Amino acid sequence: MKRPTIADVARRAGVSKGAVSYALNGQPGVSDTTRQRILDVAREIGFSPSNAARALSRASANAVGLAPCRPAKILGVEPWFMGLISGFELELAARSYALTLQVVATPEEEIEVYRRWWGERRIDGVILTDLRENDIRIPVLQQLELPAVVLGGPADTGTIPQLWSDDTGSMTEAVRYLAALGHRRIAQVSGLTSLLHTQARTRAFAAASAALGLDGTVTAQADYTGEEGGRATRRLLSSGNRPTAIIYDNDVMAVAGLAVAQEMGLAVPADLSIVAWDDSLLCSLVHPPLTTLSRDIPGYGAQAARQLLKAIDGERVDNAEGSAAHITARGSTAPPR
Amino acid sequence: MKRPTIADVARRAGVSKGAVSYALNGQPGVSDTTRQRILDVAREIGFSPSNAARALSRASANAVGLAPCRPAKILGVEPWFMGLISGFELELAARSYALTLQVVATPEEEIEVYRRWWGERRIDGVILTDLRENDIRIPVLQQLELPAVVLGGPADTGTIPQLWSDDTGSMTEAVRYLAALGHRRIAQVSGLTSLLHTQARTRAFAAASAALGLDGTVTAQADYTGEEGGRATRRLLSSGNRPTAIIYDNDVMAVAGLAVAQEMGLAVPADLSIVAWDDSLLCSLVHPPLTTLSRDIPGYGAQAARQLLKAIDGERVDNAEGSAAHITARGSTAPPR
């Protein structure tokens, strides 16, 4: 089936190609009746403008890129990313932008993907996740003048706008909630410490614990994988003075931690309370269902997409704060036995 | 930073644009020394050909599309898709094809996305998942003459090649394994019954059970979500003659089923054995870790991508059978108490 071009529409509507272009793009330059006739013909013969031709003449690709830097096996179990993507798409589809996805293994590879995409004019902008200290991606994007939005911060990202959530407030809320239940020995199992938001959470955990005068609070470092989360939990629960509650930096580690507690014969929540960052179906599936720090992840993605589209349009974009995570209490938290 | 064009390379190398094009694409028409000089200059100034210009003149987009049709909340917890995507990308990256992703809610919306992508010349081909009976997507793709590969089958998909795995053999293996452990009352919790591979598994389950002379085998219908998987499990375990083993059509439902068993005070595997289709980290995270029907999902994705690239190149592509799933025994299966 031959795809119709703008010339086909023009011929059938009895106008020039320029008129068709104006009509389709809502530009002035054609009368209302002509515009309507052109639109009717376009619909009738099933015309969509070639993205390649459009990209070439307007120097824009009508696509944005996402190159999450994680092993595929982690991505797959972390519902966070799919939530983010569905939020992006809500905004992108409304403007017929496409989403180009490539999973990468290292920040260096991620940069290579950006360079290639940019060189090939495949995308008009990118969304960065997992902001690190002295993040090597930032100077590259600035040099390429590739529009971008960073999820994370606050940090120094030059002219690149950031979207963050108040992790400090959320972590404080979690610690206070557990303290109110009567817990005095609370531990944290953290994600990759090289990520800025991990650091913020760990600082907030220590500060909130100190403010409440809790004893023996400890942070066990892990990396967001179930494997490491389970190991960290085993370490914590094997210590002489084991915690009565643990806060996990993501859902996957929390589920792994729950399994370790069960394996060690501890009852949840009677012997151990569990709180997980990032609610997902996973947290409701297990027994007992997990108390979580929940936030609107698709909403977060949609907001990031709106910021990026503004940046692509050349508008000034301010840093923004998305909605914070709050406690959703389920069966995994209770007063200590 | 201004992006260099082919003209910049030509000027610097002292040749025509045509020569640069031949050199970059490995075509004859330039001497080896000239070719080398051109390649050096291109690398030096960081040139990548504009994908838009290339797409326009060659009438190919250098991209393939994937429009999985599921609610985002299911996609997010089902590790299957990310595994598939990572497999695709392995093959696509090698040929600098991009992956364009859009999550859709219904088959009708999926078709609309294909039509738009095709009209906009955004993609050169698509990969279909979740083949159904009398699938409405098939005639549309044939009419558009859009290269495609179907995951699933065997079924009548006209000229569109299929890639399937031997679900019948895998299901038979699972039933035999449970029977060998001593189970006589085995149940299945199935996925969406409108999908062809679900039907194949359910038929195989009934046939294998009958062949072994098992009594009271029953299939409870669900839809791949944890919610429905949990409900189906509750129904099965509440019946007078409850099964001693359940086979789940995916990992998410199996984890939900495990939680229901625990909630009802049944010990796994002593009171109930569990087998899950599609191994994922999820299955290893829970306690006890789940026995699964495992297969090489990224490998499956890579094979599909190779088939699709061949179809895009205009070569004839035969139907193929990917590697089948086999039992990986973990802690959730044992002889019945």
Add this chain to the structure above:
DNA sequence: CTGAAAGCGCTTACAG
């Protein structure tokens, strides 16, 4: 082996 030129399908100033 190389250069000049047409063409892919749009958008957008520029004349009428």
Add this chain to the structure above:
DNA sequence: CTGAAAGCGCTTACAG
């Protein structure tokens, strides 16, 4: 309000 034309950055027959 409309038409003819240039241009986006490549690829590819066509002459030399």
